[in-house]
Amino acid sequence: MKMLPTILSNLFSAPATRNYPFFVREPFAGARGELINDIDKCIFCGTCARKCPSQCLEVTKDKTEGTWSLSFFSCIGCGVCVDACPVNCLSQKTTHRPVATERAVITMRGKLPEKPAKKTEAAQ
Ligand code: SF4
Ligand code: SF4
Secondary structure: OOOHHHHHHHHHOOOOOOOOOOOOOOOOOOOOOOEEEOOOOOOOOOHHHHHOOOOOEEEEEOOOEEEEEEEOOOOOOOOHHHHHOOOOOEEEOOOOOOOOOOOOEEEEEEEOOOOOOOOOOOOO
8 A cells, every 4th residue: 555656657758768869868968879971081190090089990002092991889889989089080979779679880081182292492
């Protein structure tokens, strides 16, 4: 009998949880979600990969092109790479990447920035 008030209260009150996935709460402002790279601004310096605590980033380059890869199942969304990027080409959405059933790596390629031409004696 001691439980009766609690049982009745639970029966006639609204649920304490949301009926996910039919009702999804809006993300908080500043929430750290999906990692995005504006690859046209990336200079492939590798700073993000060196700083990433999850080791889920890989940056390689040759003479003209670079590759930036993210193993997104390993990303913990900490934002360390976003803060470390010297050209601010990394950002995070407030929402998370859609669920996936297979592990995958996102790979993006881009051109390396052109080096400034060496000064000639005539130009000095
Ligand atoms: S730190 Fe920024 S510029 Fe450097 S490789 Fe990473 S994303 Fe590209
Ligand atoms: S958000 Fe954190 S875990 Fe994800 S790639 Fe950047 S540094 Fe690595």
